[in-house]
Amino acid sequence: MTEEAHRLLAFAAELNALQEELGPFGLVILGFPCNQFGKQEPGENSEILPSLKYVRPGGGFVPNFQLFEKGDVNGEKEQKFYTFLKNSCPPTTELLGSPDRLFWEPMKIHDIRWNFEKFLVGPDGIPVMRWYHRTTVNNGPHKSSTPSQCS
Template sequence: MTTLSDFDAVGIDGRPVPLKQYQGQVVLVVNTASACGFTPQFAGLQALHERYAPQGLVVLGFPCNQFGRQDPGSNDEIAQFCERNYGVGFPMMSKVDVNGAAADPIFKWLTRAAPGLLGTTAVKWNFTKFLVGKDGRVLRRYAPQEAPAALSKDIEAALAA
């Protein structure tokens, strides 16, 4: 069985990030963009990070430029934007593709484990969210329009499990 701990990512600073380090924690994986109508969700994601990180939640942001070219900047520019405009303190990864042949393996796994509406595996837009339990298995997928605060009940349940 594959779990989140089986994957590695690359941090926005270019350093390797073995996701094994988050084993036993609840993880919220989000594909992000800096110039999207949903970009203000960074504030809500940061609020979740501040509220639940002490209890074991990790928010991981993965910038993506596949939807309307809404994150064209470099990793450095994205990191500066997120910190300056939203005070993002949760881990941000390097820009990835979430769909297609070049999709990051993490997103290939996430989308197969938690299909979207009508069983589709494609990520439909920026700020699609995936909640992963302490056991590293995907618990739920959330549509981009679902505000981060709306995930609180599910996050609390996952943290209590």
């Protein structure tokens, strides 16, 4: 298993554990597949769950949280939900990434940087925090993953 596949499997398992632990207190994890980062989600919507289970991360993984249909999180066709989140929360880093692995236009400073960037939204629908995509649930934040406070 590649390092990236191992990291993805561990992260997916962390999301399941977090949903199981905090779901009774009202936490709801939502997953929004996107193909704008390294073309990592090229399949059709009907292929996403089988792909998670058997390919990436594989190992029989089944999410216990809601997955939505694939869509754009950045650019001209970004989902309005993400426009709202990005306008409410500053980016977690100034670096956008390598343009040859990012597939949208126009690119903006508040854009989501990569798959698994995380937002915490309160029960009132107001965004509270935004985390860098490499921030893990169990092992503490990545060295450059200080969360940004949302307005």
